Amino acid sequence: MPGHKGFVLWFTGLSGAGKSTLANKLVAEFQTRGYNVELLDGDEVRTNLSKGLGFSKEDRDTNIRRIGWVARVLARNGVIAITAAISPYAEIRNEIRADVEKEGRAAFVEAFACAPLEALIERDVKGLYKKALAGEIANFTGVSDPYEAPEKPEFVAYTSEETVEQSAERLLAYLQEQGLIFQETA
Amino acid sequence: MPGHKGFVLWFTGLSGAGKSTLANKLVAEFQTRGYNVELLDGDEVRTNLSKGLGFSKEDRDTNIRRIGWVARVLARNGVIAITAAISPYAEIRNEIRADVEKEGRAAFVEAFACAPLEALIERDVKGLYKKALAGEIANFTGVSDPYEAPEKPEFVAYTSEETVEQSAERLLAYLQEQGLIFQETA
Numbered sequence: 486m487p488g489h490k491g492f493v494l495w496f497t498g499l500s501g502a503g504k505s506t507l508a509n510k511l512v513a514e515f516q517t518r519g520y521n522v523e524l525l526d527g528d529e530v531r532t533n534l535s536k537g538l539g540f541s542k543e544d545r546d547t548n549i550r551r552i553g554w555v556a557r558v559l560a561r562n563g564v565i566a567i568t569a570a571i572s573p574y575a576e577i578r579n580e581i582r583a584d585v586e587k588e589g590r591a592a593f594v595e596a597f598a599c600a601p602l603e604a605l606i607e608r609d610v611k612g613l614y615k616k617a618l619a620g621e622i623a624n625f626t627g628v629s630d631p632y633e634a635p636e637k638p639e640f641v642a643y644t645s646e647e648t649v650e651q652s653a654e655r656l657l658a659y660l661q662e663q664g665l666i667f668q669e670t671a
Numbered sequence: 672m673p674g675h676k677g678f679v680l681w682f683t684g685l686s687g688a689g690k691s692t693l694a695n696k697l698v699a700e701f702q703t704r705g706y707n708v709e710l711l712d713g714d715e716v717r718t719n720l721s722k723g724l725g726f727s728k729e730d731r732d733t734n735i736r737r738i739g740w741v742a743r744v745l746a747r748n749g750v751i752a753i754t755a756a757i758s759p760y761a762e763i764r765n766e767i768r769a770d771v772e773k774e775g776r777a778a779f780v781e782a783f784a785c786a787p788l789e790a791l792i793e794r795d796v797k798g799l800y801k802k803a804l805a806g807e808i809a810n811f812t813g814v815s816d817p818y819e820a821p822e823k824p825e826f827v828a829y830t831s832e833e834t835v836e837q838s839a840e841r842l843l844a845y846l847q848e849q850g851l852i853f854q855e856t857a
Contacts, residue, residue: 522748550719551720559744559748563707
């Protein structure tokens with residue numbers, strides 16, 4: 486998109502809270518509108534940048550910092566960089582936000598995929614919570630590892646109460662209000 | 672630059688052969704012309720993506736592959752991604768080229784900073800060759816580690832025979848010929 490300023494759209498939330506679903510919905514929407522957009526999900530980054538890292542706090546922090554650096558470099562070049570990793574620690578997310586804002590070449594938008602843990606355990610799409618509760622997966626966020634919800638996210642998607650279309654529509658409206666994307670003309 | 676297709680401009684060459692000097696010259700030129708351009712040098716990537724990696728062949732390959740992945744992701748989003756790491760192994764460079772070309776969303780331009788090893792040893796700007804020849808630096812490319820020159824680079828800068836301005840001018844002309852940058856209008 487000509488002359489467009491990039492931004493980092495940083496999703497955070499528990500496993501199964503709908504980060505990737507919403508992120509993919511937005512990727513499709515941004516592509517339709519002609520923006521350069523890149524989705525950095527946890528798995529792709531692990532394969533390409535973080536092979537060898539495990540799931541200790543230190544290794545998870547390193548992985549998130551790497552996602553943050555790539556997202557920042559993309560965004561300062563006019564790309565919409567979307568991340569959809571759990572990113573459980575507020576300190577690391579805030580550090581990445583500070584790096585982006587200090588540079589002043591892109592915006593940072595934290596989008597919290599908010600759903601009650603109980604609902605996620607009940608739904609358990611991938612069967613991971615069951616395994617985590619049975620102790621078969623160590624360091625599982627929300628069960629055996631902490632999740633620190635953002636205190637002041639730019640956007641909250643109530644993914645157990647609204648459809649992905651509703652969340653996406655509200656988020657697009659927010660981004661337009663902020664001047665980060667252009668008004669869609671019919 | 673509106674509607675501009677990105678490309679990877681991959682410099683390779685021995686330590687001291689002038690990769691970074693030429694890369695920085697081009698960054699300035701592209702910025703003046705209004706392009707989104709990012710220089711990924713070996714050090715920045717090591718700090719942000721490859722902390723913990725050493726200088727064994729395996730670790731160096733991993734570092735270069737990471738630079739390659741970031742450059743590819745940038746270039747497919749319309750950015751001019753310039754790399755200036757020694758990148759001594761042809762196999763890894765060719766693997767990165769193949770990944771970019773297979774995707775078909777950006778071009779790959781290999782630019783060889785060519786200077787005779789003897790000239791670099793004599794000049795030895797950073798004093799590294801002296802140390803490497805004395806055995807104080809292990810795995811030093813060209814001395815105690817191999818350097819595989821590209822067989823068919825898109826561009827060769829003869830950095831011991833031409834000035835950085837001359838190399839830059841020829842390279843810009845090549846990129847214009849290929850339609851990768853627009854003709855400069857006075």
